[in-house]
Amino acid sequence: xxxxxxxxxxxxxxxxxxxxxxxxxxxxxxxxxxxxxxxxxxxxxxxxxxxxxxxxxxxxxxxxxxxxxxxxxxxxxxxxxxxxxxxxxxxxxxxxxxxxxxxxxxxxxxxxxxxxxxxxxxxxxxxxxxxxxxxxxxxxxxxxxxxxxxxxxxxxxxxxxxxxxxxxxxxxxxxxxxxxxxxxxxxxxxxxxxxxxxxxxxxxxxxxxxxxxxxxxxxxxxxxxxxxxxxxxxxxxxxxxxxxxxxxxxxxxxxxxxxxxxxxxxxxxxxxxxxxxxxxxxxxxxxxxxxxxxxxxxxxxxxxxxxxxxxxxxxxxxxxxxxxxxxxxxxxxxxxxxxxxxxxxxxxxxxxxxxxxxxxxxxxxxxx
Numbered sequence: 001x002x003x004x005x006x007x008x009x010x011x012x013x014x015x016x017x018x019x020x021x022x023x024x025x026x027x028x029x030x031x032x033x034x035x036x037x038x039x040x041x042x043x044x045x046x047x048x049x050x051x052x053x054x055x056x057x058x059x060x061x062x063x064x065x066x067x068x069x070x071x072x073x074x075x076x077x078x079x080x081x082x083x084x085x086x087x088x089x090x091x092x093x094x095x096x097x098x099x100x101x102x103x104x105x106x107x108x109x110x111x112x113x114x115x116x117x118x119x120x121x122x123x124x125x126x127x128x129x130x131x132x133x134x135x136x137x138x139x140x141x142x143x144x145x146x147x148x149x150x151x152x153x154x155x156x157x158x159x160x161x162x163x164x165x166x167x168x169x170x171x172x173x174x175x176x177x178x179x180x181x182x183x184x185x186x187x188x189x190x191x192x193x194x195x196x197x198x199x200x201x202x203x204x205x206x207x208x209x210x211x212x213x214x215x216x217x218x219x220x221x222x223x224x225x226x227x228x229x230x231x232x233x234x235x236x237x238x239x240x241x242x243x244x245x246x247x248x249x250x251x252x253x254x255x256x257x258x259x260x261x262x263x264x265x266x267x268x269x270x271x272x273x274x275x276x277x278x279x280x281x282x283x284x285x286x287x288x289x290x291x292x293x294x295x296x297x298x299x300x301x302x303x304x305x306x307x308x309x310x311x312x313x314x315x316x317x318x319x320x321x322x323x324x325x326x327x328x329x330x331x332x333x334x335x336x337x338x339x340x341x342x343x344x345x346x347x348x349x350x351x352x353x354x355x356x357x358x359x360x361x362x363x364x365x366x367x368x
Contacts, residue, residue: 039342068160077139252357
């Protein structure tokens, strides 16, 4: 595939991300935990995958835990242990499966993993006598013990960390009570709900107040995108430089949307056996891309309140949102929620714009 879609982006396709990658590596190496918030589909996970890969090469234990995909505190605990154990090549996959089976049979299980020079014990009581909080605490401390026994340092990343709230608000205090004792582990907290995530680290009453340094994923300059796209098309024997400016105008430089539209443009060239593409081919590629993204946009749209929909429609068509709704308080709340969701970004006092240009185009043309 010429353009990476639906997966982590390899280092060669991380456009103008080297500065943030290097900065994150340096911070984490120094022992400083980091918060990285921003809308989904902008490359946060891909950047962190590259960061963790470089740290592994330098001898760090690393783990990426998906809080959104874990259905309970217990599953979150098991996921964390599994991700840490993946750093020990000598541990067979069956050992992790056996852990869950054995726990249901004994009053308490002492699971010993012996591989190479590893000799670690994970104590877990059976389901009938243990609580999920104890499981999670043991899993968090397991990462510290693993790193210490191996005489290494570790970096653990919690993706979509703000979603752990669904396991109970008290979970953040419980997690922090363990993390602050870990001198071998540094943490990264990722999240797509920027307001919720950063609030956990910036609110004076929050358990994680000032626990981690906040970083932001900067926008990719249009010139950097144009250089990357021109190089990729050229490597495939397709001349596309004449339409790259228009392509980027239509995507607004949004990382995933830019990759989608560029890939469709490449497929159009291949289907028609062209070694150069122009406006006609870009129009066809744009139509295809909007059909695909429109299915996702519609689901997002249907999850919004009527006031939020009115606000977005007004902004998409150049109307003032307060005039469109006629309600000052409701409009202010809607704007705040849309920023939190990542649909809009605040550019200044009373100045908002769509974070995703193709979503704006869809709202302006497909919504009535």
